[in-house]
Amino acid sequence: MDRPIRVLAKAVRTRVKRGWLRDLLHGVPIGEPLHPSMASVTLGCWTSAALLDAAGGDPRAARLLLATGIAGALPTAAAGLTDWSSLHLEQQRVGFVHMAGNLTALGLFSASLMLRLKGHERPGKILSFTGLGVGMLGAYLGGHLAYRQAAGPNHAPQVAHLVPLGWHDLCPLKDLPDGRPVARRLGYIQLFVLRRGEAVTVLADHCPHLAGPLHQGRLVMENGEACVVCPWHGSTFRLDDGSVRHGPATAPAPMFETRIRRDGTIQVRPMT
Ligand code: FES
Structure with a gap:
């Protein structure tokens, strides 16, 4: 067939x-x-x-x-x-x-x-x-x-179970390329990390649709908003809050708050 x-x-x-x-x-x-x-x-x-x-x-x-x-x-x-x-x-x-x-x-x-x-x-x-x-x-x-076969469920809901609340050290800011997303691990989960100047955006790396690697996706502008397009089936997520701009995903990409310590270490915590 x-x-x-x-x-x-x-x-x-x-x-x-x-x-x-x-x-x-x-x-x-x-x-x-x-x-x-x-x-x-x-x-x-x-x-x-x-x-x-x-x-x-x-x-x-x-x-x-x-x-x-x-x-x-x-x-x-x-x-x-x-x-x-x-x-x-x-x-x-x-x-x-x-x-x-x-x-x-x-x-x-x-x-x-x-x-x-x-x-x-x-x-x-x-x-x-x-x-x-x-x-x-x-x-x-x-x-x-x-x-x-898990066609349809959200593939990125486990963040709350795998990452304890509170701030966690991720990596030094200087280790991140500017304007290109990379993957970083935080405990059990993989994160999508994008540095733009001094600002850092962090999402769960697994696409909610079928767990595609978001850090390998394209960065695009949709109606003046920065988004990432999943490389597998084209789901598009806003970088500001992880919300879905285009399917097939219907659930948002889990988002993390970020801050930078004085020594340049990026810290993240799950957004509640
Ligand atoms: S896995 Fe991301 S759109 Fe299908």
Whole structure:
């Protein structure tokens, strides 16, 4: 599947260009991935329709739920496809089968609704139950993708657990190149350190998206604000506060306060 996966992922990245739409589909404005919450609405409608069918409920209510789920499937798929296009290949393989399962479920629920609208309730219900089974398989793979393969969670939240509160010596200011980010270790974690003259910016080095090394990223100006672009999938973070300017990351890069001692040693502490 690797060849069609590469072609499709590239096509999605080319069509949905970096900008407000792509950020919206990733969930940047709400600070969380958009796809899982939308998927729960779609699958919730379809599950409710199947429950109504099983309990002999109002057929009009079941049709309404089916139609709502089908209408929600399109933006859900758009959000999922956009996230999927910026994953590692191992994750994309599972995501591809997840997508195929969900498209099959969508086809079955759509056919079920058509049959019901033509008055064929019984075969419509059978297709709905089949669609729910396939949709559950797709949801299982989605869970595997999120929880086992860690596609979607924040990959940089551990700072608070690994760095004690308070100030810590990092390195002498004179050892840092001017205007070029470097990596420095602080205990268990790696830091992105950027010196600009006498000012020093420190972020956690692991990109919140999939832990890419931010110190290898490009420095750019976005609307007059200095930012760093992750070298792996292009997430862009403001250097002033670590907030996300562009996805796929939706969580900010953890930031550290800095100060310089009289002897020129840079000290850092996690920003609370
Ligand atoms: S690891 Fe994917 S954007 Fe940074």
